[in-house]
Amino acid sequence: MSTDTTTVVLGDRPLAIDEVVAVARHHAPVEISDAAWGRVRQARTVIEGLAEDTVAHYGVSTGFGALATTHIPHDKRTQLQRSLVRSHAAGMGEAVEEEVVRALMLLRVQTLATGRTGVREETLRLYLALLQRGITPVVHEYGSLGCSGDLAPLSHCALVLMGEGDVVVDGTRQPAADALAAADLAPVELHEKEGLALINGTDGMLGMLCLAIHDLRRLLTTADIATAMSVEGLLGTDDVFAADLQALRPQPGQALSAANMRAVLSDSPIRDSHRDPAACTRVQDAYSLRCAPQVHGGARDTVEHAATIAGHELASAIDNPVVTLDGRVESNGNFHGAPVAYVLDFLAIVAADVASMSERRTDRFLDVKRSNGLPPFLADDPGTDSGLMIAQYTAAGMVSEMKRLAAPASVDSIPSSAMQEDHVSMGWAGARKLRRSVDALARVVAVELHTAARGIALRAPLRPAPATAAVIDALAKHGRTEPGPDRFAAPDLAAAHLAVVDGSVLAAAESATGPLA
Numbered sequence: 001m002s003t004d005t006t007t008v009v010l011g012d013r014p015l016a017i018d019e020v021v022a023v024a025r026h027h028a029p030v031e032i033s034d035a036a037w038g039r040v041r042q043a044r045t046v047i048e049g050l051a052e053d054t055v056a057h058y059g060v061s062t063g064f065g066a067l068a069t070t071h072i073p074h075d076k077r078t079q080l081q082r083s084l085v086r087s088h089a090a091g092m093g094e095a096v097e098e099e100v101v102r103a104l105m106l107l108r109v110q111t112l113a114t115g116r117t118g119v120r121e122e123t124l125r126l127y128l129a130l131l132q133r134g135i136t137p138v139v140h141e142y143g144s145l146g147c148s149g150d151l152a153p154l155s156h157c158a159l160v161l162m163g164e165g166d167v168v169v170d171g172t173r174q175p176a177a178d179a180l181a182a183a184d185l186a187p188v189e190l191h192e193k194e195g196l197a198l199i200n201g202t203d204g205m206l207g208m209l210c211l212a213i214h215d216l217r218r219l220l221t222t223a224d225i226a227t228a229m230s231v232e233g234l235l236g237t238d239d240v241f242a243a244d245l246q247a248l249r250p251q252p253g254q255a256l257s258a259a260n261m262r263a264v265l266s267d268s269p270i271r272d273s274h275r276d277p278a279a280c281t282r283v284q285d286a287y288s289l290r291c292a293p294q295v296h297g298g299a300r301d302t303v304e305h306a307a308t309i310a311g312h313e314l315a316s317a318i319d320n321p322v323v324t325l326d327g328r329v330e331s332n333g334n335f336h337g338a339p340v341a342y343v344l345d346f347l348a349i350v351a352a353d354v355a356s357m358s359e360r361r362t363d364r365f366l367d368v369k370r371s372n373g374l375p376p377f378l379a380d381d382p383g384t385d386s387g388l389m390i391a392q393y394t395a396a397g398m399v400s401e402m403k404r405l406a407a408p409a410s411v412d413s414i415p416s417s418a419m420q421e422d423h424v425s426m427g428w429a430g431a432r433k434l435r436r437s438v439d440a441l442a443r444v445v446a447v448e449l450h451t452a453a454r455g456i457a458l459r460a461p462l463r464p465a466p467a468t469a470a471v472i473d474a475l476a477k478h479g480r481t482e483p484g485p486d487r488f489a490a491p492d493l494a495a496a497h498l499a500v501v502d503g504s505v506l507a508a509a510e511s512a513t514g515p516l517a
Helices: 017-026 034-051 074-088 098-112 121-133 151-161 176-182 194-199 203-233 243-247 252-265 292-314 338-366 389-405 427-457 466-478 489-501 504-513
Strands: 008-010 030-032 092-095 140-142 166-169 172-175
Touching: 008 017, 008 098, 017 098, 017 203, 017 292, 030 098, 030 121, 034 121, 074 151, 074 194, 098 121, 098 151, 098 194, 098 203, 121 151, 121 194, 140 151, 151 176, 151 194, 151 203, 166 176, 172 176, 203 252, 203 292, 203 338, 203 427, 203 466, 203 504, 243 252, 252 292, 252 466, 252 504, 292 338, 338 389, 338 427, 389 427, 389 489, 427 466, 427 489, 466 489, 466 504, 489 504
Parallel strands: 008 030
Antiparallel strands: 092 140, 166 172
């Protein structure tokens, strides 16, 4: 099952974004430290002491949400926990991706292992075993308002601990009870406070944020490569990317993107062919070429801001109530998803803008009035052939969708729980739309790369930069990039997309440039 052999140890320190990705996406092994198990046992003794108290304690001897003032007698508390999980496992729609559920599970296990939630060791060991054995609960697209945390998604996971609901194992959906039995695992009966401990966190939206940050970091570097290739193929200039010009506006991301573009364009015979001012009368390139470091750099800086927020969240122990270091059990509002929801929306905005600029560069290649000598639509026989006309339509359609996805979810709030939860974050919705936006960005950049590769080929006998040549070779290994009569276009675009998401484009460029930022 595991494709990453580095064990991720939980409970003693915050997780890193790359560790979340390793467990969620690559099934890296995971375990809990001995010290963490000790803290889990210690916190549980606090909860068990309060369970015998004649004073009501929220989540231990009371109902939940608007029913927090209702005292629950001893003989009904096990049923209370069962009822909480069953009623809150109310998701609808398609099942979300396995990597999202695994990220959610990992982050909840990490919080449980901090010893701040009061969960029993037996319950936590079963949750850990689900991750270790690749037993993934079925979690649905709709159900979370992002406050109190991701209640419905986490409840679908908690339901599996009780031996109920459905799971996916090795790609096959089956009843949780059957999967647990096959793995020689016994379901647990939840005790006081455990229901809340299992479902009261921002783990789903945070897991998707971590995955998005990881993917956007690679995609923005790949977008820098695509931009450089477009500048080259459109006979643009790299002079505007000079380090001293970028330093006049010391935005960190801008400097990194410009440096990447300079590296990819280095030693380009195509670029050298029009350095003579007498031969090249254009004074300035269009914004989609000239201002790319500013846009990509702003996106980079926004991603790093999001990574800072994710880092704070990864260092958190989110539950309500929570067991404090001095043994108190206190209610709090840390489950509110606002900090995560905001940056999820920010990332959808910058992803849409980077994609919008990429599509404009693609379009320039296809227009004889702006492509500087290339055939219409890069067609072999314009009129008979349409070339890449509709590839640009496809990119434009995705960019339009991304603009709609950039509308923020976090500004919306629909009160719930009889007005007890009267302001919610909608962070889960923000995370779901960001995943679609990140996927679309990869596809839009792939269209630009495919287009630039064909445009550069049409500049022969002029040769491209070494980095560009390496990228074109990598694209050719996935699918066809060479000019010629029209052919079935979708497989070529799918091949370019695969080369983007599997890292082939980035690796090819770096084989010539060295590491890119």
